[in-house]
Amino acid sequence: MSKNDNITIEEVRHLALLTRINMSEEEIEQMRDEMSDILSSIEILSEVETDGIEPTGHSVDVHSVMREDISSDSIKLDEALANAPRQENSFIRVRAVLEE
Numbered sequence: 001m002s003k004n005d006n007i008t009i010e011e012v013r014h015l016a017l018l019t020r021i022n023m024s025e026e027e028i029e030q031m032r033d034e035m036s037d038i039l040s041s042i043e044i045l046s047e048v049e050t051d052g053i054e055p056t057g058h059s060v061d062v063h064s065v066m067r068e069d070i071s072s073d074s075i076k077l078d079e080a081l082a083n084a085p086r087q088e089n090s091f092i093r094v095r096a097v098l099e100e
Contacts, residue, residue, distance in 0.1 A: 006035070006036040006039040006040060007032055007035045007036050007039060008032070009028055009032055011032075012028050012031050012032045012035065013028060016028070016031075077090055080092075
């Protein structure tokens with residue numbers, strides 16, 4: 001299969017139209033070549049025998065470094081407010097960051 005057999009210039013133009021990408025004639029030709037190369041690579045992958053191979057998300061064992069998400073009681077309000085430089089009622093008071 002030659003380099004340009006997989007996708008036509010008309011198909012590239014149609015894709016450019018659908019994606020609202022303005023392309024010159026040179027860019028369309030370059031994109032046709034690149035997309036044809038990608039499709040050829042995918043074609044090669046489709047020939048790989050995968051019967052009997054268990055699906056996997058990773059080629060190596062992956063272990064999460066995150067801790068388990070365990071629910072626990074929240075800290076008490078007075079503990080949360082203890083280090084706040086300014087308080088107002090049961091809220092932490094901060095300086096305004098937006099101007100009107």
